[in-house]
Amino acid sequence: MKRFADKTVLVTGGSSGIGLAAARAYAAEGARVVITGRDGAALAQAAESIGPQAVALTNDAGSLPAAKALADELAHRGLRLDAVFINAGVAKFASLENADVALWDQIFDTNVKGPYFQLQALLPLLNPGAAIVINGSINAHIGMPDTSIYAASKAALVSLARTLSAELLPRGVRVNVVSPGPVSTPLYNKLGVDAAALDAVAAQIQAQVPLGRFGTPEEIAATVLHLTARESAFIVGTEVIADGGMSQL
Numbered sequence: 001m002k003r004f005a006d007k008t009v010l011v012t013g014g015s016s017g018i019g020l021a022a023a024r025a026y027a028a029e030g031a032r033v034v035i036t037g038r039d040g041a042a043l044a045q046a047a048e049s050i051g052p053q054a055v056a057l058t059n060d061a062g063s064l065p066a067a068k069a070l071a072d073e074l075a076h077r078g079l080r081l082d083a084v085f086i087n088a089g090v091a092k093f094a095s096l097e098n099a100d101v102a103l104w105d106q107i108f109d110t111n112v113k114g115p116y117f118q119l120q121a122l123l124p125l126l127n128p129g130a131a132i133v134i135n136g137s138i139n140a141h142i143g144m145p146d147t148s149i150y151a152a153s154k155a156a157l158v159s160l161a162r163t164l165s166a167e168l169l170p171r172g173v174r175v176n177v178v179s180p181g182p183v184s185t186p187l188y189n190k191l192g193v194d195a196a197a198l199d200a201v202a203a204q205i206q207a208q209v210p211l212g213r214f215g216t217p218e219e220i221a222a223t224v225l226h227l228t229a230r231e232s233a234f235i236v237g238t239e240v241i242a243d244g245g246m247s248q249l
Contacts, residue, residue, distance in 0.1 A: 005029070007030070007032070008031065009034070010034045011085045011087055013037055013088030015035060017185030018183060018220045022087065022221040027050045027051050033054050033055070037059070038061075061088035061114045064113070067118040071118075081122065084119070119164070131174045132176070133175075133177070136154045138241060139151040161238075178227060179239055179240070
């Protein structure tokens, strides 16, 4: 029996990287999967790769009107949710000296405010026993230079998961966080540096991982599925760190 047969799952930021890997894994386990993202063409391509169980909806994770619009669209389609993976986010870095309010607002709008009010909008659509996983980051735990705003946004998500877990338990809803370390995703290609600089950064990061490599989106997706499946019913308000030992050893 497939673990998510007859279940409906929402994956925000599901057109690439960890989100797409999770969406494919959910579909392989029998779920109907709703994916969101800002790029309609990329979403359509992702949905085709997932299969007939996929529903692709264009949505801006940092927009409060979009959060309500997504919930309204799901309700209009008669969809209720058994699992939610809040994956959409932005990673941009700047030193304290060079950071500005625009960068702060962009990161916190997309990584914190958007997820919070998206979950608020989705509350009426969550089935009893539903599980939520929020995508965090080990940057919330390590002092990597130039990541202060990004790291703070991810630390906020860890805190939210704990408090929302306590608040939503009477509804039968669990909330947990998966915090990846370095993972080979298109995110690294969006950092605004040339290929040589990107390779140098990747080599420097990889040297800090005890396993000696980057993780794969599929490895993180497997943890996401576990945290939303029945076998993890006793895991509540927890952060699972999947970083190849980078922050642990």
